[in-house]
Amino acid sequence: MATKQQQLPTLATKVKPFQLKSEKPIDWCPGCGDFGIVNAVQQAVSELGLVPWKVNFFTGIGCSGKSSQYLQAYGVHTLHGRVLPYALGSKIVNPDNVVLAAGGDGDGYGIGGGHFLHAGRRNVDITYIVFNNEVYGLTKGQASPTLEVGMQPKSLALPHISQSINPLALAIAAGYTFVARSYSFDAKHLKQTIMAAIEHRGISLVDVHQPCPTYNDLHPKEYYSEKVIENGTEMPRVYYLDDTDYNGVVADSTDAEAVNAKKIEAIERAYKREERIALGVYWKIDMPTYEDRLQSVIPALQGTSPITIPFHDEDMIPTTDLSYAYEEFLV
Amino acid sequence: MATKQQQLPTLATKVKPFQLKSEKPIDWCPGCGDFGIVNAVQQAVSELGLVPWKVNFFTGIGCSGKSSQYLQAYGVHTLHGRVLPYALGSKIVNPDNVVLAAGGDGDGYGIGGGHFLHAGRRNVDITYIVFNNEVYGLTKGQASPTLEVGMQPKSLALPHISQSINPLALAIAAGYTFVARSYSFDAKHLKQTIMAAIEHRGISLVDVHQPCPTYNDLHPKEYYSEKVIENGTEMPRVYYLDDTDYNGVVADSTDAEAVNAKKIEAIERAYKREERIALGVYWKIDMPTYEDRLQSVIPALQGTSPITIPFHDEDMIPTTDLSYAYEEFLV
Amino acid sequence: MGVITDTSWMIGGPQGSGVDSSATLFARSMAVAGYWVYGKREYHSNIKGAHSYFHLRVKTTPVRSHIDPIHLLSTFEDSTAEIHAHEIVAGGALIYDPSVTKPETLEMDASVKLFPIEFETIIRDLAEELGKPAAKLAIVKNTIAVAASLALYGVGLDVLEEALKGLFRGKKAGLVGVNLAAGKKAYQVIQSVEGWDTFAYRLAPQTNKPEPNSRLLMNGAAACGIGKLKAGCRFQTYYSITPAVDECIWLEQQTEYGIVVYQAEDEIASINMANGAAYTGARTSTATSGPGFCLKAEGIGWAGMNEVPTVITNYQRGGPSTGLPTRNEQGDLLFALNIGHGDFPRIVVASGDMEECFEDGFNAFNFAERYQTPTILLIDKALANSTQTIPKFAEKHLRIDRGQIVGAPESFNPEDPATGLPKFNRFKVTESGISPRSLPGTPGRIHFLTGDEHTEYGVITEKPEIRIAMMDKRDRKLHTAAREIPQDLQFKLYGPEQADITIVGWGSSKGIIIDALDELKAQGVTANYLHIRLMSPFPAEKVAEILTNAKKTMIIESNFSNQLAKVIKMETGITIPHHVAKYTGRPISQCEAVSAVQEVLTKNSRKVMLSCGH
Amino acid sequence: MGVITDTSWMIGGPQGSGVDSSATLFARSMAVAGYWVYGKREYHSNIKGAHSYFHLRVKTTPVRSHIDPIHLLSTFEDSTAEIHAHEIVAGGALIYDPSVTKPETLEMDASVKLFPIEFETIIRDLAEELGKPAAKLAIVKNTIAVAASLALYGVGLDVLEEALKGLFRGKKAGLVGVNLAAGKKAYQVIQSVEGWDTFAYRLAPQTNKPEPNSRLLMNGAAACGIGKLKAGCRFQTYYSITPAVDECIWLEQQTEYGIVVYQAEDEIASINMANGAAYTGARTSTATSGPGFCLKAEGIGWAGMNEVPTVITNYQRGGPSTGLPTRNEQGDLLFALNIGHGDFPRIVVASGDMEECFEDGFNAFNFAERYQTPTILLIDKALANSTQTIPKFAEKHLRIDRGQIVGAPESFNPEDPATGLPKFNRFKVTESGISPRSLPGTPGRIHFLTGDEHTEYGVITEKPEIRIAMMDKRDRKLHTAAREIPQDLQFKLYGPEQADITIVGWGSSKGIIIDALDELKAQGVTANYLHIRLMSPFPAEKVAEILTNAKKTMIIESNFSNQLAKVIKMETGITIPHHVAKYTGRPISQCEAVSAVQEVLTKNSRKVMLSCGH
Numbered sequence A, B: 001m002a003t004k005q006q007q008l009p010t011l012a013t014k015v016k017p018f019q020l021k022s023e024k025p026i027d028w029c030p031g032c033g034d035f036g037i038v039n040a041v042q043q044a045v046s047e048l049g050l051v052p053w054k055v056n057f058f059t060g061i062g063c064s065g066k067s068s069q070y071l072q073a074y075g076v077h078t079l080h081g082r083v084l085p086y087a088l089g090s091k092i093v094n095p096d097n098v099v100l101a102a103g104g105d106g107d108g109y110g111i112g113g114g115h116f117l118h119a120g121r122r123n124v125d126i127t128y129i130v131f132n133n134e135v136y137g138l139t140k141g142q143a144s145p146t147l148e149v150g151m152q153p154k155s156l157a158l159p160h161i162s163q164s165i166n167p168l169a170l171a172i173a174a175g176y177t178f179v180a181r182s183y184s185f186d187a188k189h190l191k192q193t194i195m196a197a198i199e200h201r202g203i204s205l206v207d208v209h210q211p212c213p214t215y216n217d218l219h220p221k222e223y224y225s226e227k228v229i230e231n232g233t234e235m236p237r238v239y240y241l242d243d244t245d246y247n248g249v250v251a252d253s254t255d256a257e258a259v260n261a262k263k264i265e266a267i268e269r270a271y272k273r274e275e276r277i278a279l280g281v282y283w284k285i286d287m288p289t290y291e292d293r294l295q296s297v298i299p300a301l302q303g304t305s306p307i308t309i310p311f312h313d314e315d316m317i318p319t320t321d322l323s324y325a326y327e328e329f330l331v
Numbered sequence C, D: 001m002g003v004i005t006d007t008s009w010m011i012g013g014p015q016g017s018g019v020d021s022s023a024t025l026f027a028r029s030m031a032v033a034g035y036w037v038y039g040k041r042e043y044h045s046n047i048k049g050a051h052s053y054f055h056l057r058v059k060t061t062p063v064r065s066h067i068d069p070i071h072l073l074s075t076f077e078d079s080t081a082e083i084h085a086h087e088i089v090a091g092g093a094l095i096y097d098p099s100v101t102k103p104e105t106l107e108m109d110a111s112v113k114l115f116p117i118e119f120e121t122i123i124r125d126l127a128e129e130l131g132k133p134a135a136k137l138a139i140v141k142n143t144i145a146v147a148a149s150l151a152l153y154g155v156g157l158d159v160l161e162e163a164l165k166g167l168f169r170g171k172k173a174g175l176v177g178v179n180l181a182a183g184k185k186a187y188q189v190i191q192s193v194e195g196w197d198t199f200a201y202r203l204a205p206q207t208n209k210p211e212p213n214s215r216l217l218m219n220g221a222a223a224c225g226i227g228k229l230k231a232g233c234r235f236q237t238y239y240s241i242t243p244a245v246d247e248c249i250w251l252e253q254q255t256e257y258g259i260v261v262y263q264a265e266d267e268i269a270s271i272n273m274a275n276g277a278a279y280t281g282a283r284t285s286t287a288t289s290g291p292g293f294c295l296k297a298e299g300i301g302w303a304g305m306n307e308v309p310t311v312i313t314n315y316q317r318g319g320p321s322t323g324l325p326t327r328n329e330q331g332d333l334l335f336a337l338n339i340g341h342g343d344f345p346r347i348v349v350a351s352g353d354m355e356e357c358f359e360d361g362f363n364a365f366n367f368a369e370r371y372q373t374p375t376i377l378l379i380d381k382a383l384a385n386s387t388q389t390i391p392k393f394a395e396k397h398l399r400i401d402r403g404q405i406v407g408a409p410e411s412f413n414p415e416d417p418a419t420g421l422p423k424f425n426r427f428k429v430t431e432s433g434i435s436p437r438s439l440p441g442t443p444g445r446i447h448f449l450t451g452d453e454h455t456e457y458g459v460i461t462e463k464p465e466i467r468i469a470m471m472d473k474r475d476r477k478l479h480t481a482a483r484e485i486p487q488d489l490q491f492k493l494y495g496p497e498q499a500d501i502t503i504v505g506w507g508s509s510k511g512i513i514i515d516a517l518d519e520l521k522a523q524g525v526t527a528n529y530l531h532i533r534l535m536s537p538f539p540a541e542k543v544a545e546i547l548t549n550a551k552k553t554m555i556i557e558s559n560f561s562n563q564l565a566k567v568i569k570m571e572t573g574i575t576i577p578h579h580v581a582k583y584t585g586r587p588i589s590q591c592e593a594v595s596a597v598q599e600v601l602t603k604n605s606r607k608v609m610l611s612c613g614h
């Protein structure tokens, strides 16, 4: 199946980021990384010139989950851990909308772990942004699945005795077709990464390192702006894959051997042990989306979508002809 | 934390496999791969000389899930997708029992996907056997998460449009400390693999290719016994990692760099694209178990276990002294 | 020569041996012959080997229930006769394979007529004639057993041929010939047995023959699926589970209609994907059974809080837990009425027969969208899996009701994006409780959804006064629904207005009890039947009126604790004094219903437990 | 000089600004002074910034509820006075920071006495004295606000010192000094205001002073946790959720007891891990709140079917869905009684006060193990998060009841493994419904568990007769429990036997209504209170008796639909004619309870909706 071009609903006149702020006052803690992420989303939507009322923003439950209340677009604050099912269901029935999903690391990788895995298998064209702060913010600082074993942020009663997951490696293994990492206070990189994720046709994961000054004293903002010694020289903690010779983009998705090799390389990159944090696109491949595949097995969907096929006339009389369905039962 | 030796409860006189058959008549379809797996479990328990009443066999729901009814040991047929939580809960409170878990690929990788992921993070000392038949057997042949995209076994109404998961790669990424593949009709290999998994201290995954003659016509028994052409020569479909120069065992788990490199190698091996199927241990590492780590943070558990700490005397008078707990509240 | 107008036929065998298709062929043949058929299917939670059977009743007039005695038992292997022979009535008949079944070893009435058929011989002969290997023809055993039965009932070969043609269409048409040939041989064998034509349960010819193709031979799962299709359902999510999976797979095959059937990773994803899609504006449903229904609790509450029109079909099966996963029960009523924490409105409808399955499958979306609240359909396994001949569904009276959906406001100017941005009071407090809804994509109607308590705009709030306004508003929708939903969709009294006893029931018992009313009348008892279909909002007032005016009341339910009786007591304060319960997982038969009523009338029993059937 | 014996104090501020610790310090101080304290905490679902407050009532005699008017409002920032000043009674007082609060702009009774405190000045002075940067001392604002209040109430500095020592122990002991110094300055400021010693709500000195350290200052979550510890709970699983997480974190800190507290990946894992552990023989529980409780439905059914003694604490909060996640509600009663598909026995207990939380936390394991069935504890947020001074819990009468656990049979011979293999009829059909249980690891007692219907040995079966025997057996356990559980753990009538009106309630309303009885008596109304604690098996007969004999009955509940009234109607057929409901998420106050009773008595209102509190 050939892959198609991404077509986003855009405006001739772009809306400004400030127009995308909702009226709801933000109630995150001062200094929280979440601010940066919501700003980046507003800027990305603005800069891409998206039609705001065609943007459907789904979020989970947690501090992060409140984001959908802060973007002036159709916003759905779902259930803890369930943001992906909501987003997938919405996109499948109406592919004309731009579907964004976001939530916490507890939400997405913890209770939502099963959906996280299986969403990779479908490749529905949505963008999923995870606020990775290593804790459960809104319930007061318990360990999230990205907290490393042995760590004990101040909010934990005992040191953490479970190993952490590597969300990037898992996402690549699970089948996500765009996997990137960014940082909430790197406004430019984050905005660009979100834009690239939206432009990617298929399921994109953007894992965003997000300081939680209230509960995560291990990795505050300062940690990210610190210099670290690498091979004897002082280097910024945060750097960009784009500045290295690593390139996670699959050039030809039809060459199965090459795709496989690249995938291993991407996973290896995600596991790379280093004091520094590499931001950027770890993996990107163009593949048929779930929507494409649906059309290939359900011809009635070609050139239309579930929400578009009519089923009643103006007088609200149902127009569905059941003859075909009746056939096997007639006696 | 240094890793400890595995200590299994064994008998001086081993019980025979036939003594481990329960009275319940087996009702799998003729030719089903499940028979081979239950036989192998019986033989492994026998050959290791395990104390049968200290064997706690948890299974999910599905054709595979019925297995716990067929082994003469404490058997628990749990809920669909929930076999790991049951097994983990049981082992944590009573580490003296040998805990085996088993279930289908739908059960474990589908609805149980979240638990599958998170069990890897804990490394509780249990053995988990997955019956991988690419379908949901007991509900009549829908696609399981291991069914490849585009496939259509006879029980599917439409071709499968979701990608499959690679359970071995995911397990390695998720933190499982023993990951192996076997085949239900390779009695010897399967038995030995299950034995090695039980002997491994930590969480072991044994993914077993299991023909489902009733619904999976893509990969019947014959498929596995076919010869395939590799580099121009006829080779058996199924072969052994032990016969190759691949070795998935981590020699020194304290060398983080080496562990990381080995992990990538193991994942690469799991993704290897080939017509043939490699059975064996893809990954094994000795690491502290969850039980070890618990004891390190809860000193009261050292040398004992949750189920062993007394809480009442002979007259059933509670013996727990609440003074310590009261302290912060006294006024 | 005995001819009757109502007969009970059974075929059985190990699962996977073709019992289902035999039963379908038999039912189709009888339907082609113009009779009315009701068939109930009993099977284990097993794929191959365990005993299963199909119990069919054939009548010259419409039929909605089974009876316990068997007139003709048709078998092609050893187990079925062993298990069921004792159920054959005096003067009934047994078709069997003498190479595996020895009639003298069976516990069976001495007057049962024996019809031995050497299946292997027929198949061997056939193989020779057709020049095919006998092993490839093993499957025609089923056709032989059916054809032999038809012969005995006095139904012609032409009927069999017609039925085979209906069954094997398209690519499978080639199978008609060989099956017909096998059938012919079966006819010959039967007709060679002495006294075959004096079989006591030979069927009276159907004189009042319905128009061919004017009826459907269908089960409740398909009926509900067809109702959903007609309603414009475009997205159905599910996770495989017996017996809900039948509806889903059937819908998946209806590719003509553009419906997307999504096999999710679990039931949690199913309900929440459905919520996402329903919110987006597609008519959406999800189907499941007990264990999966449990997992949907949180998602249903979210839909209630966010006024999202998701339809949930719960196919009830034997509980609790995995229970009796392939058996019948009406055990989830109280759970459905109370599923999810906290108070929120939900509509709960329980279908009683094929027509109700179809209509409720259709209406569910109207209810869900009009009242903007999750709508739960309860169908029990006996209804889902039973086959019945029914007239084609009436469709003319059906109307789509999407409730209040609003488009772009007039103030929207496509040239000026700012006019598309204003917020919209999606959760406007109104007297009916219903607020105008806009679908994502609509300019000028931006709003938020959240499971937290929220303002009219969907913004999270913890303000007491808004909380009160919103709880009250959501609750009012249920009162509006209670007023608006036509009374005959809420409940119905069948039988005479005045009766010696009023039987209350719901779900699949409907057909059984209605059939029982006739039999009771024949026995001199006037009974009527109050069928309750709308469980939430519950028609408390009207039900109370009927019960208060009734001479004597009793309830029949297929669950342990008589859940509907509890609901009635909670809603009306009225205690129904006589409870009939069946919880063996086997559906109630007409005979059981009749004798339960008699027991209540004669012995005044407070509790009757039914247990017929294997 | 006015002295009173009952006062209402409030402190508020943005979340994260130390409101909680101020309230704890104040409560501790009052307790040290010998008073009795009841404190209720109100906060948003927010970490920092949203308005929260703690409302404390102090009495010379035990107290179990709050009242709405505020006698003394203590503030250290601008928002609290703005929101709450109008609640201050005539003659009450306001402590405030004149640099941010302008009393003249407040909506407030003119007679309220003003006590301005220049927090910044005090802190600056203190910083100078101690040679520390002022920024590091900002947190003493809380102590200042508390100390000023104590001064005004006439409580000495020695008390504050004692309280500070109790609060800052071990590593934190160094904080006592600076806080005390700040407190001293606050006393000076207050005492410099004219007329400070004629404050109308100055507290009467406590003459009947309880022994120091004879009481506990505790909330319901900790009380339940302590009960669980005493019961020998060794495994508690959870997934973080407000307000259940408090109990879990508290238990996690009790490392001395060897209890394992496991933060699972979700609530489904939590319940099923708990089932696995409880089956294995450890006393096991899991704690959650509404959304998480939803996810436990299937696992609870499994425990019911497999007779596994899992304890589930459900901390009720404002629903439906995410609802009002940090607010109070008694909204999960009907859900708890019906959670899970199909019919299975469960024990449901609702605790009414700290002592009941402790005892029920303890008894839950006895019930669960004796009746071998899941046991659900319902605690509402108002109880979980409210602080109260209570006498140390009585422990002497407590006994552990593990029910029927059997060890190896005599036939077991350790030399011969074959003797360890025989199967065991774990699910033996007995008259009580209770069967002997063996734990995995026990030789000679091997058996199976399965959510499918099963034989005595735990082997899957679909046989109707076994099905009937097993459903009946499991149900009998509930009847046994109903007989055996002591009546005073089921319900209790407080107040006079004969009364003008009988108030029915449950959960946290207990303390409030009991306190209201006194007030009503003072107003000339004799009322009594029927407190229901055991919800399943429901004490229907006795409750019916009490209600039938009552002159007039009414019910007070913190939920929308008066769920307990529904349960009573379902169980007894009795309609309680007067319903009082509160569903704003704020707990009912004593005043509200009193006036609701008066409204019912004087106006005969059928429905009273309460709405006090922010």
Ligand SMILES: Cc1ncc(C[n+]2csc(CCOP(=O)(O)OP(=O)(O)O)c2C)c(N)n1
Pocket (backbone or CB within 6 Å): A061, A062, A063, A064, A065, A079, A080, A103, A104, A105, A106, A107, A108, A131, A133, A135, A136, A137, A138, A139, A144, D239, D240, D241, D242, D267, D291, D292, D295, D322
């Ligand atoms: C089913 C369910 N379980 C638990 C909760 C409680 N809960 C609310 S937020 C949250 C965790 C938030 O952590 P995370 O997802 O990492 O988001 P963050 O607050 O860190 O942004 C939890 C467990 C819930 N709302 N629903």
Ligand SMILES: Cc1ncc(C[n+]2csc(CCOP(=O)(O)OP(=O)(O)O)c2C)c(N)n1
Pocket (backbone or CB within 6 Å): B061, B062, B063, B064, B065, B079, B080, B103, B104, B105, B106, B107, B108, B131, B133, B135, B136, B137, B138, B139, B144, C239, C240, C241, C242, C267, C291, C292, C295, C322
């Ligand atoms: C919550 C829940 N959902 C669905 C089911 C129905 N169900 C029973 S077995 C099964 C799937 C079995 O497939 P798999 O796990 O692959 O096992 P197999 O039968 O192939 O061995 C399902 C979905 C269930 N029992 N519980």
Ligand code: SF4
Pocket (backbone or CB within 6 Å): A027, A028, A029, A031, A032, A033, A034, A063, A064, A133, A137, A138, A211, A212, A213, A214, A215, D047, D048
């Ligand atoms: S708790 Fe942490 S994640 Fe939540 S708002 Fe505060 S700083 Fe941000």
Ligand code: SF4
Pocket (backbone or CB within 6 Å): B027, B028, B029, B031, B032, B033, B034, B063, B064, B133, B137, B138, B211, B212, B213, B214, B215, C047, C048
């Ligand atoms: S359906 Fe498949 S997996 Fe199940 S018993 Fe039959 S062959 Fe085995």
Ligand SMILES: [Mg+2]
Pocket (backbone or CB within 6 Å): A062, A104, A105, A106, A131, A132, A133, A134, A135, A136, A137, A144
């Ligand atoms: Mg987080």
Ligand SMILES: [Mg+2]
Pocket (backbone or CB within 6 Å): B062, B104, B105, B106, B131, B132, B133, B134, B135, B136, B137, B144
């Ligand atoms: Mg499978």
